[in-house]
Amino acid sequence: xxxxxxxxxxxxxxxVIWTYGVTIDDKAGTTGTQTFQMPKGAEILALTQGxxxxxxxxxxxxxxxAPPQMRSFLITEMNRVLxxxxxxxxxxxxxxxxxxxxxxxxxPEQAA
Numbered sequence: 001x002x003x004x005x006x007x008x009x010x011x012x013x014x015x016v017i018w019t020y021g022v023t024i025d026d027k028a029g030t031t032g033t034q035t036f037q038m039p040k041g042a043e044i045l046a047l048t049q050g051x052x053x054x055x056x057x058x059x060x061x062x063x064x065x066a067p068p069q070m071r072s073f074l075i076t077e078m079n080r081v082l083x084x085x086x087x088x089x090x091x092x093x094x095x096x097x098x099x100x101x102x103x104x105x106x107x108p109e110q111a112a
Contacts, residue, residue: 015061021054022075024095031076039066047091047102056093072105
């Protein structure tokens, strides 16, 4: 468990924890990209199993007063080719009979 003092040491002043729901569209398949508007400087803390919809939950420490920015996440199954613009692995979760992985995607402007 991350304490308030640990968040302050990570230089996220006024940090609070927000959640972002990872949803799966069965018609579109289990893989895809989801984009969330998060306050700039948000730090991803964990990925937890959801209970249906959402299928999983991203927990992030955010400064709610920071300007917003868009961040994209890839949800994929095992044995899939991964794009080169992955930033970091967020975690994995079970969806029905599959294990799905969540990666944050590097902003194309940062990759240049």
